Amino acid sequence: MDFYFSQRGPSEALRACNLSAQVEAPVPASTIAGFRVLGGDGVSVEAPITWQHLAVLVGLSLLVKRRRLHWSCWNGVPGLLSPANFLEEEGNRGLVAAVFGILFSSLCVLVLDRDPLPLIARSSQKYWKILALLYYPAFYYPLIACATVRHRVSYLVGCLLSWCHCVVHIWQKVDCPQSPKIYRYYSTLSYIPIILCLVLLSLWYPALLIRSFTGQEETLDKEVMKIHGVAQGMVAWENPSMDLQCFQELSCPAAHLSLLSDTPLRFCLTGFRIPLKLVLSITTAVLAVYQVALLLLVAVVPTIQIVRAGMTKDIVILLVQFGLVPSESPAVPVVSPHSSTVCYICSLVLCCLLTCAMLLRTLVMHRNNLKALYQGAVLDVFYKAHILRPSRQAIVCWMSFAAFQTAFACLGLLIQQVIFFICSVGFTFLFIIPLQSGTNTYLFKIIQNMWPFWLTLVVAVIVQNLAAHYQFLEQHPLRKELTNRRALYIVTYLLFPINVLVGVLAGVWRMVISGLYNAVHFSQLDISLLNRSVETFDPGYHTYCHYLKIEVSQSHPVMKAFCLLLLQLARPEGPPGLQASNVEEGIQLMQPKKAPPSRARFKQTRARWWLAYTLLNNPSLTACRKTALSDPTANGTQLSSPKP
């Protein structure tokens, strides 16, 4: 809006801001600190307030970080403050998703706005716009960091911050709902996702604070967090297929995991949780659909109406010239006042629904892919065998996955809208309006004139099918055989020219279906738009494949369960509900109902397997094995201790 200040002068901008009924009220925005709320004199008031606000936030986060460092020193967790544990599932998923939604919506505002940073004047915008790409994540950083610290004070700070943000944004939009940008309510509408996400945060933090006072979730969260301390030291899953098979062969220790019934891990193992990173990407993608659809709606519909109003007569003349409209008709129904607008909005709604459906389908496919990869069925997911271990490329792809998903949703919606709008306008003007007005246009005449041609093609295809079924295929009781070969060759030769014309139609269908398929599935990263032999050249699919590798290698449920078991073994006094006795109980549950032939041997085998399995996947533990887990036999005995 500063842009408009500079363009039109303050008085006009004020008028633009107060286009609504609140003209008589003074501009109250300067009373609210920072947050790009405009005072009458713009930047000079805003800049120091925003700096002050930022300093408070940074100071607070440093304070929290120091506490965190202390706390983490006690428990061996790396002390760096993390905004979101994307791989570790215990976080507040809704909260993280809301912050990412705010971030993306700010990016949308930023790209279209000509005043990128609240604290910088209107000179040299492009550099500040680039800087703003890094500024906004840092600006909203405390909102997400307060939740990951897991302390009452941080929750309280989070409450205050989210309330503050939320109130300021709502106040700003209620105070000045209109702006002269594109469409007068566009700015307000594009801020709705930010406000909704802030409302969610404003409710989430108090809930966390209250829950921290009741104290139910605290110990459990800490327990689960420590798994990741161990998991971080563990090596990536090398060969999940073999491991999981071994696991299952040993009479299903999945039952053994019933001792985890109180933790989210159990849900993770049985109910299957979609990874946080995917939740984030879907959230931002849905917001992207909203923002792009909003932009397409408010930017194009008025243009269409203006064009239609101004060019009605010209269009009619053009249509008559192209022979689409008979010249004698009054042509009023042809350029029906709202047909193009209706087409546009219908296709936009269809595009939004399709894109959202594809995003949901991504969730389902991702769930299936993850399950298949956890079970080692690599070839069910990838066309070629992949090694599921982290690599440089995989990490980069994992980092950019959510952003790519969001960007692809934007582009996919745009492409679909262009295609569907053209199709719907063509369909309306070539079929529906001529049918309504009862006039025969050029297209209908072509179709009418060519009916013998279509009939010939249909008859030829039917004849070939019938001949193939009744003449060239001998219905042998055991199997089908080819027969009447020479007649087959003659028919093939004679129908060659007609089949070429059928082939042209099939080719057109191939073009249409591949174009439509690619447009509709553009927003899905989990399928490649290229042929399977070159599918990794598709940047979207390439990113997804590598993302999947990291997800599978780093958050295999069996690995998580083992981490928990190891933690319990190292500290038998553990949290309530996860005592060593429970491990015993789990092992008892695991025993088969009828007596096995050689029980001692079975137990020994299992113990050895557990040890080998742990050490195989944790070579780093080998060094400290003699101290932590005194010796292999003892460890095995400890796990499969004397049974009543």
Place this chain on the structure above:
Amino acid sequence: MDFYFSQRGPSEALRACNLSAQVEAPVPASTIAGFRVLGGDGVSVEAPITWQHLAVLVGLSLLVKRRRLHWSCWNGVPGLLSPANFLEEEGNRGLVAAVFGILFSSLCVLVLDRDPLPLIARSSQKYWKILALLYYPAFYYPLIACATVRHRVSYLVGCLLSWCHCVVHIWQKVDCPQSPKIYRYYSTLSYIPIILCLVLLSLWYPALLIRSFTGQEETLDKEVMKIHGVAQGMVAWENPSMDLQCFQELSCPAAHLSLLSDTPLRFCLTGFRIPLKLVLSITTAVLAVYQVALLLLVAVVPTIQIVRAGMTKDIVILLVQFGLVPSESPAVPVVSPHSSTVCYICSLVLCCLLTCAMLLRTLVMHRNNLKALYQGAVLDVFYKAHILRPSRQAIVCWMSFAAFQTAFACLGLLIQQVIFFICSVGFTFLFIIPLQSGTNTYLFKIIQNMWPFWLTLVVAVIVQNLAAHYQFLEQHPLRKELTNRRALYIVTYLLFPINVLVGVLAGVWRMVISGLYNAVHFSQLDISLLNRSVETFDPGYHTYCHYLKIEVSQSHPVMKAFCLLLLQLARPEGPPGLQASNVEEGIQLMQPKKAPPSRARFKQTRARWWLAYTLLNNPSLTACRKTALSDPTANGTQLSSPKP
């Protein structure tokens, strides 16, 4: 040309026909019988001559057919006259391909011509055009049938026919090389493939005739033909994978097939022959590329030149309005007189080369696919397991395969031309011409203004890659591990907005690459343009898959070899060079060099396997087994007879 008669009157049409230097000569065409050669009074002369010619052809072919019936009664080959044995490789491949080329070129002429049939007047064209689709294959039928009869008389008739056709066509085009259709030499140029194919036929038939007098090829051809008599009675290959593995386990009887060294079968087994049907489809596809390119060249280039000549000033004004050209420049270089024509021709040449390259690639891929399927590696070719047996759908697809390949080559060339022309024009007008003229256009200004943006994106990607390699990936000696997780999460969070912008670029790239890939590979039927999970919805790939099934099930080289062996066993006196002694020799060749541990058992196993294999795949032989092959043991002993 009759169309032009009716439109312009005979005198003008004569003038059009005699535009060349032969104006003083009288029109000699009416002296030549039929063949759409125009006399001065057009149709009235032509129709009865064509009917007469057709009657001669039909009578001749009926005569030949009766001879064939007699001949086939002697030898058990089904008596129906077949134009081409597409599945049986022994045919004269070049000859068949030439006739199909003539057929397709006639179709091209037919579609664009408004005078479809030579014997019908210019009334009710569309019905006669449809009828012509069936007329032309029947018209050229004798040309192909004379070769398949395999007799001297038929070769002689073939010589006469092809010479007659060839002379008439060449005479017609020399006499009247110009026509007022589209472009004056278009008709002549589009007839060149027909004339070339007829020249090929005119040389091929005499060669066949001469070879039939020398008598070398006769017996061998007959021998090979009889294989297919047996093969026709045989059942389709049920499970090539198992069979071929058994085959290989039994110390490679492929060596055993060295006894076939004199027959084309050996070449078929070792050198690998591309099926006749595929040769046909590639031939007609190449002709299709020629015809479409010719049409694109002669129909569009004059239009471009006319448009350019007429609209030079308008285009300049338009370009200036769009800001592509600075208004102060004289703008002469912008609309360089030949730039658009050069773009058009360059892109056309590129398209033709690309399409031909893709057709060659089809050959290579087909060879690989067939080899893989012969070895039973179904999953190397198809994404899902297929049963390789004939079905109604497979037969229909097999019948229309060559026609589809041709039609897809036409459409693919058209699509590529549209895309490449637009791209090359855009590239020329936005990059090359501004660079030449030294003026900064709008596009250059955008790129110049946005360099900090591009730099930011590049730096962000490089930073992520470096960080992933040096910070987040622990270079463990054994395997790579993920480390510094919390820093990874922070970087992921902070770079999210920049990654969204990178994702937009990746999305644009995805769009471009998938569009280009699909356009370039449109003419290839052996790859699907859709994702692998829905790839059979692509009509081209669907046709190819089914075509492949028929090819593999009906012409497996092992099956062919067995047919030959069976024929020899049934008739040991057989043709020279294929005596029973040769079978013995082949079996001796098959023996391993060093003595096997249990030779007798090995031989017995092999004999039993051979018997079981033959009977398994030929249930129809079970009934006559006691008579033809006296008993299992005898048969086994016969095959693995006493070794010296």
